[in-house]
Amino acid sequence: MKATLSPSLADDTPDRIRILVADDHVTVLEGLVAIIGRQPDMNVVAAAVNGREAVDLWRKHRPDVALLDLRMPLLDGVGAIEEIRPHDSGARIIILTTFDADADISKAIKAGARGYLLKDAPREELLACIRKVHAGQTSLSPELVTKLAAGLSSVPLTxxxxxxxxxxxxxxxxxxxxxxxxxxxxxxxxxxxxxxxxxxxxxxxxxxxxxxxxxxxxx
Incomplete structure (x- = not known):
């Protein structure tokens, strides 16, 4: 299945954050496109329903920020990141998912995700995450940071x-x-x-x- 965008959303607009969204649940995908598309500083340039399509559309549009679901058919979010980063090691990618297991978070971050956000996060948190990652920063909620930091070495830094x-x-x-x-x-x-x-x-x-x-x- 191919995801489609209305011409008004697909058109590039100067000075807006150009965003690729990928999620295999069409209702979620359409909701994200609608929410992001209403922001005066954002523009959805492409939408995908699986990881393979996400990679292809990323190569075509080279978005400023990619918002990827963790679990997708054909290629998951981590796999998509691993295919995108050889083309741009600085690609700004956010994983949006319902899963918050330590291993999932760690794999996504190690693959190169700049942000990791749960799907039940408030709309304001989602938009703030996109803006933060676009600005070159890392965006992880305090709860996810706690999970990621579990088992850290106790050796002090100089x-x-x-x-x-x-x-x-x-x-x-x-x-x-x-x-x-x-x-x-x-x-x-x-x-x-x-x-x-x-x-x-x-x-x-x-x-x-x-x-x-x-x-x-x-x-």
Whole structure:
């Protein structure tokens, strides 16, 4: 089944956040398209009913933000992220789902999701998540951060690692972190490897979420 959009929604509009939405439940999909489409700063450019179609439409439209269901036929949300990221490692993707198991959250974040939101979240939270991810930030609800941070290593971070982590949470690149702290990018990468090990995480996004839960940074 192909999802369709009205011409008014499908048209690109300057200065709006261009969004791809994917969900195999048509009623949910249409509801999301309607909610997002009413926002003055957002525009739904494509809608998909399975993961394979989501990847194809992402390649065609290159949206600013993709909102993907976790469980979809042909290709799930994590699989879709893994196919999209080789084309754009900075792709801004949000997983929207009814599932909040630790493994689901961790897999999505490790795959590269910038946000993870439950389908029963208030409309305002959904829209705020889209805007936050579009701005280059990470968006996880406090409840999901708690789940993700379970079982963290108790090895403390050094003062320098805390500095690096703080700048990382502010969206700074390795080069920018190095410039702010007067250290080389190689040293920054070394600190990040140590931080990832101590926090028991595999990605920058996951490190920020875990550090926030431990009170090391504020999102």
């Amino acid at each position: 003062a320098r690692e805390r500095d690096v982590l703080t700048l990382l949470a502010r969206g700074r690149s390795n080069k920018e972190i190095g410039g702010s702290l007067f250290i080389s990018e190689t040293t920054v990468k070394s600190h990040l490897r140590s931080i990832f090990t101590k926090l028991n995480v595999l990605s920058r996004t996951e490190a920020i979420a875990a550090a926030s839960q431990r009170g090391l940074v504020k999102l």
